Amino acid sequence: MKNSRATAGAGSPFLRLPRKGGEPRFRLRLPLLLYSYIANELLAPFFASFIILCGVFFLIRLIPLLDVVLELRIGLGDFIRLFSYIFPYMLLYVIPMASMAGVIIGFTRLTNDKEILALKACGVSLRQMLPPVILVAAAIACLTGFFSIRLIPAGALGIKQLMFQLAKEKIDKGLKEKDFTEALGDIVVYVDNIDDQKNWHGVYVSDMRGRQQPLITVARSGHMEADMERMMVMITLNEGTLHNAEEQDNQVIRFKQYQLQISLRPPTQIGGEDVTTQTRGSMTQQQLLQAAAKQGPDTKTGRIFLSEYHHRLTLPVGCFILSLLGLPLGLQAEPGKRALGIPLGLAFFVLYYITFTTTRVMSEDGTLPLILGMWLPNILFLALTIVIFRRVEQEKPLISERLRLFVSTRYNRHLRRFFDRSLTWSRQRLAQWGLRRKPSSPRAKSRGRRLLIHADTTTGIFHLPGCAQYNCRHCRLEFKDITIAKEAGFEPCRFCKTLLEQQDQQTTSSN
Numbered sequence: 001m002k003n004s005r006a007t008a009g010a011g012s013p014f015l016r017l018p019r020k021g022g023e024p025r026f027r028l029r030l031p032l033l034l035y036s037y038i039a040n041e042l043l044a045p046f047f048a049s050f051i052i053l054c055g056v057f058f059l060i061r062l063i064p065l066l067d068v069v070l071e072l073r074i075g076l077g078d079f080i081r082l083f084s085y086i087f088p089y090m091l092l093y094v095i096p097m098a099s100m101a102g103v104i105i106g107f108t109r110l111t112n113d114k115e116i117l118a119l120k121a122c123g124v125s126l127r128q129m130l131p132p133v134i135l136v137a138a139a140i141a142c143l144t145g146f147f148s149i150r151l152i153p154a155g156a157l158g159i160k161q162l163m164f165q166l167a168k169e170k171i172d173k174g175l176k177e178k179d180f181t182e183a184l185g186d187i188v189v190y191v192d193n194i195d196d197q198k199n200w201h202g203v204y205v206s207d208m209r210g211r212q213q214p215l216i217t218v219a220r221s222g223h224m225e226a227d228m229e230r231m232m233v234m235i236t237l238n239e240g241t242l243h244n245a246e247e248q249d250n251q252v253i254r255f256k257q258y259q260l261q262i263s264l265r266p267p268t269q270i271g272g273e274d275v276t277t278q279t280r281g282s283m284t285q286q287q288l289l290q291a292a293a294k295q296g297p298d299t300k301t302g303r304i305f306l307s308e309y310h311h312r313l314t315l316p317v318g319c320f321i322l323s324l325l326g327l328p329l330g331l332q333a334e335p336g337k338r339a340l341g342i343p344l345g346l347a348f349f350v351l352y353y354i355t356f357t358t359t360r361v362m363s364e365d366g367t368l369p370l371i372l373g374m375w376l377p378n379i380l381f382l383a384l385t386i387v388i389f390r391r392v393e394q395e396k397p398l399i400s401e402r403l404r405l406f407v408s409t410r411y412n413r414h415l416r417r418f419f420d421r422s423l424t425w426s427r428q429r430l431a432q433w434g435l436r437r438k439p440s441s442p443r444a445k446s447r448g449r450r451l452l453i454h455a456d457t458t459t460g461i462f463h464l465p466g467c468a469q470y471n472c473r474h475c476r477l478e479f480k481d482i483t484i485a486k487e488a489g490f491e492p493c494r495f496c497k498t499l500l501e502q503q504d505q506q507t508t509s510s511n
Contacts, residue, residue: 006100014311016314019083023054031124031128033466034119034124034128034129034132034183035131035132035135036132037108037130038110038129038133039132039135039136040106041106041109041236042102042103042106042132042136043136044084044102044106044135045101045102045105045106045109046098046099046101046102046103046106046136046140047098047102049097049098049100049105050094050095050098050102053094053097053098054090054091054094055095055125056316057090057094058083058090061083061086061090062452071135072299078162081158081162082159082162082280084155085156085159085162086155086156086159088147088151088152088154088155089155089156090143090148092144092148092152092315093493095140095143095144095147095319096140096144096315096318096319096322096323096349097349099136099137099140099141099319099322099323099326099507100322100323100325100326100345100348100349101287101326101328101342101345102323102326103133103136103137103323103324103326103327103330104326104329104330104341104342104345105330105341105342106330107326107327107329107330107331107333107341108330108333108341108342111329111330111331111332112331112333116331125393125410126331126389126392127393127395129327130324130327133323133324133327134324136323137319137320137323137324138320140319140320140323140434141316141317141319141320141323142316144315144316145313145315145316146239147355148311148312148313148315148316149285149313152312153283153284158181167409174447176191177191177192177193177194178190178191178192179191179289186207186209187205187206187207187208187209187260188202188205188208189203189204189205189207189235190204190205191203191204198223198224199222199223199509200221200222200223200224201221201439202218202220202221203217203218203219203220203221203222203237203240204216204217204218205219205235205237205260207260213244213245213246214245215244216242216243217237217240217241217243217260218240218241218243219237219238219239219240219241219242219258220238220239220310221237221238221239222235222236222237222238223235223236224236224495232261232262233261233262233263233269234260234262235259235260235262236257236258236259237255237257237258237259237260238256238257239255239256240253240254240258241253241254241255242255242258246299259382271362276314278279283305283308285309288305288306288308288309289305289306289309291305292305292306293307296349299363300364300366303363303364303366304364306370307360307363307364307370307374310370310371310374310375310390314356314374314377314378317375317378318352318356318378318381321378321381321382321385322348322349322352322381323367324385324389325345325348325381325384325385325388326341326390327389328346328385328388328389328391328393328398329341329344329345329348329388331392332344332392332398344398348381352377352381355376355377355381356377359373359374359376359377360373360374397468399468400493401468401494405466405495408466408499409502412499412502412506451465451479452465452471452473452479452481453478453479453480453481453482453484454471454475454477454478454486455476455477455478455485455488455490456469456472456475456477457476457477458474458476459474459489460479460489460490461489461490461491461492461493462475462479462482462485462491462492462493462496463475463492463493463495463496464496464499464500465484466495466499467495467499468495469493477490478497
């Protein structure tokens, strides 16, 4: 009797089942336990980073908000509404940063606890760890896209309407009987009596808009209405006279009904931006396309509208790419050593937004084609992510030895002399000012003279500071200088040998 057990190759994602009288059937086998464990390790630091970054951005955004709150006397409920409208724009930058930090921190912890090493020993490769990262990154990117396309324009429109409502409420509260109110800016209003229906009786209006002499209006009655869409306040006056005095001329006009249209401009500058104006940030995607078509896609104004349209689409994709980049960066940690993933992730995050801002400005100016310029940072960082992932998968350093050698050569040839001279000059100035630190004790001096050469006892090779293998696991011997290391029978590695040859050439040329 043949063995009817299911078989599968080592590390194969498919399960082969026996089938009578035919070819074996294959069924997809997903390591759901592994995926759920990795996803849980990523989501926990993501939410922690999200809360911390939200707190930081909230404090940064709170200071400009206080001016508006104090000026319009906003209560707690309206303040919560105001911040909820600003919140989606803030999350457009918080979520990608928290997503990348969550992936880096999660894989850094797995690496430090040697769980990644255990998974590799069991035949689980980095590519098999990638699906949960892709799913988590895709979900977060979709959330970012929802904020970018839907909630940010709605929040901008909500801020506009809320500010207008608060400014009108301030005017209503400021209008009191038998009192001059200046809540309307250059227009001063005096009302003798206000009834229960908010109708005015005995109205005096002084209009100084664009004038040196006020335009005085006196009316028997009137009332005020608000137009939310046009951000206008209309004062309707009945049965009165209008007095226009210019130098020696005086003009009196009698009217039955007279309307004053006032463009309401409340204190709405938040962080240097007027949130009540209709800007491209408050337009929907369809409105941006219509505005670009109206202005012309080849004009600068049309390109600005189109750049905002693509901006809302490229940032979620960038969030997805940066999250994937966090996987190889998180694996740079080693037990007992400093984790480099977080500073590297922050550097890549800043570099991405610098690149994105630069290409966007170039696209709006017409230096680059619009679509290429807006999507170029994502293309570059996607290629960078693939290259870094493949190097980490092959257990190679992030920076190749050839590139490190090239940078080291250029540094020694062009920049090292400059930095040495700057350091010498700084030490001379500090010595003149009496700020040079004195050695505290002979013990401190001996502690300051560290052994600079690390040697590998298994290969008989030593490494200099700056070499990628300087802190390798087998480098357990330390020598005071190169001469002692060579006398002990050790030779420099290829990278360090090139550095020594360059130093000898520089010494020979200087002599």
